Amino acid sequence: MKKELKDAADAVEDASNSRALVIAARAGFAVSGVLHLLIGYVAIQLAFGKGGQADQAGAVAQLASQPQGLLLLWAGFAACVALALWQTSNAVFDYGQLEAKKKVGKKLSAAGKAVVFAVMALTFAASASGNSKNSGQSTSDFTVSIMKAPGGPFLLVVIGAAVAVVGIVFVVLGCKASFKKDLRLPASGTGRSVITGLGVVGYVAEGVALFLVGLLFIIATVSARPQESTGLDGGLKALREQPYGVYMLTAVGVGLICYGLYLIVKAKFARM
Template structure:
């Protein structure tokens, strides 16, 4: 038994050394930068919608823009590779790097990084589909996904789990922004004037991203509880629905600006942050 435990520990140590290597670090940073650009594009599209323009203010809508043009497929393959690397890095965070910590800390990291690993993995697959010319239609992606899931036994429960997971991730980003727990990720700017600006962008960006995810997760939950898949309209539908309420356009502009702030913060983090 002791020999088996020693072998398992040795394999885990070797895997941890591999994930601590330069190659995965560079790939994960590139993936983080890709997602940063996606957030900026979503924010820009949301601004266009707020001022009477058109577009799909959600990840697939942003990916449609990145995939357009002659270099689109190659861009999508590169983005998919980067997001795949980021998903692998988050998976190593959830399973390897925190295995020597206290049980409570390991569980917290397993849930947070594990959820992000799944999210980034899905993004990598979606980008791969765009590279193959089979990207999902941004306007119907979330509805189609919800309809497909609810067609299976326990489908409504699965949608409820997805909604709860998205709500949890949204809450995590809000808390991370309000408590400024992202600060250790950017110690490079901690004592500079630029650091104060970046800190403010981090707070606004994380809280806004969290709020947007809370809206999406809530719609998943409503779709599951009411057994109406059409209620799950994704980020684009939830943001556009704001326009039907008083001061909705102002709120939409604020969310768009916040998403752009998060994107800019994420670009800086991808370059200078601790991975």
């Protein structure tokens, strides 16, 4: 029985390292990059008073409105599924050579990324099948339902704190350029500088956006107004209402575009 389980695990690991899955996973990075480009563009529009939904669902909706939009949606779905599977494989099979503490951290990080890409895949599928829903309203409904459950407010604060901490981690990774160890950078000095610059600005902007989302979760829970927890779109719109918010939101939008460009570049240079 143990031998059969080991053979099955080996077969799964071999499949996860197949050339086809790796190519599809790289496409997943590119798809995520395109979504961030669209989110950044909408964020800049919001800064100047134009409407739009600055989150993944809004970006997917923009893709759906393009010629051949349905094909683009299903292609995005397939790419994100492949990347989710690849990250799941990393969480299960990889990092065995690392010391225990680092191994756990790497595996948890890969598992978290797998969940993110799985959610992105579901967003593509929902939009392609015509079942998409305003993500801000979905987030609000989610927080309201948890708020009513036993221990719900505490759980929401924990979720908000976790998202905010992830945002801080992104900022630190950006400032330290730690993301470079996940890349096979080109030999050209100019190319390396451009990719590093995109990564630094992009990681910091993504971190700021995530921190705002987490902060909104906490504030809405503490003030007993869970309907105000409206995800990334709500966080960016709340940023615009602050002093100098137009400039800060524009900067975040530009940063998200940089992060999108970085992810597109990562599709080619990522260590897989």
